[in-house]
Amino acid sequence: MHFSTAASLVLSLATIAAAQIPAVPIIKAIAPNAENCADTTECRTAEQAAPFIAKSMSDYKIYNVAEMAAIIATMAFESADFKFKHNVSPGRPGQGTANMQMANFNLLYAQSIDSVKSQVSQFTTIDGLSDADLNHILSLVQPDEFNFASGAWFYSTHCDASVKAALQANPDDGFKNYLSSCVGTTVTDARLAYFDRAKTAFGLTYD
Template sequence: MHLLTPLTLLLTLSLSTAHPLHKPLHKTKTKSDTAITEAQILTIAPTSNTCDNPPAVGECATADTAAKYTAQSFDTYSVTSKAEQAAVISLMAFESLDFKYNKNHFPGVAGQGTRNMQSPTYNKKYASSLPSLADKLASVSDSPADLLDLLRANEAFDFGSGAWFLTTQCTADVRAALQKGDQAGWERYISDCVGTSVTDERKSYWERAVQALGV
């Protein structure tokens, strides 16, 4: 048996740790990366604490429900950036009036809805991406309203549209800017991807989301 001298042992260890097989492991997604709490939703959407006397029967969701299914959507679509999460939640909270609505009532565009109030065109794309709806799409293909009802009937799909839209419809450049966590990146997301105008009310929702998620 040959004993290694201290110098030989040191050289052996150095060579082994430098070997390509010992490359550092890539960071893997964990539940903590996508976790959202009821308290965070309440900070962003304060009136989501209750669904008593909802303005639209059957559409209201409370903060605990919003937190559960929003977190699930971030896990499904691998949205782990807190800046992106803040942008998506603030968009959904603003568009749904603190999660009181999930279809368009004003002015009442048929087929526009889910929690981020997607247009019928995007809802069709979204529904087509969901394997479990594949056998049901033919029956609602000519009715945007019926297609929306199909999405709204499943809370995971209803709350999943925001994360789906971000990860499939926004460009890599927009997402890279958004991930910086500053106002300029968020404004680019709103204007260049969502395709609408930045307003003070939208900004207030985003600022609360940034605070709640610690961006």
């Protein structure tokens, strides 16, 4: 048993990599509550998020639809359908982006961005940093172009080859392995529901 891509449903890789508007239906399907934002301080709609997410897949050379589905499903879950870009509960300083990364990863992420890295050059580790410093680092990677690229960055730089191979071979088993081995979190029904929607949106079906 293996997965195939239903051509009538899946958004072409060329289209999503080019960050064109047809990416929006994919994001809407995965994050169905990303329809409007009462408070636009952090919240973004699917229409707003989609171009940045699509561009990130191209920027980080992620072209496999199962990998895309896993990354987007995780970001949508972590951010409550793109409503938040900082940790709300328990409110950890420095934790955030749509990928809800811990502060140490956000420092590494900031250091990887040419237009941002000079602003964190004084930091080599988060050890001993104040809450204000941690939140400042987070703020640097919260603009939309970085916020919605955080999932692709994390996947491409912090998930090893075995995690990627597993997702490509069998998305269901691979997604569970991605969560436990790379993201470092527990597999739950709620997380799987997001991935199920992502599989449908990308046309991943069993032969």
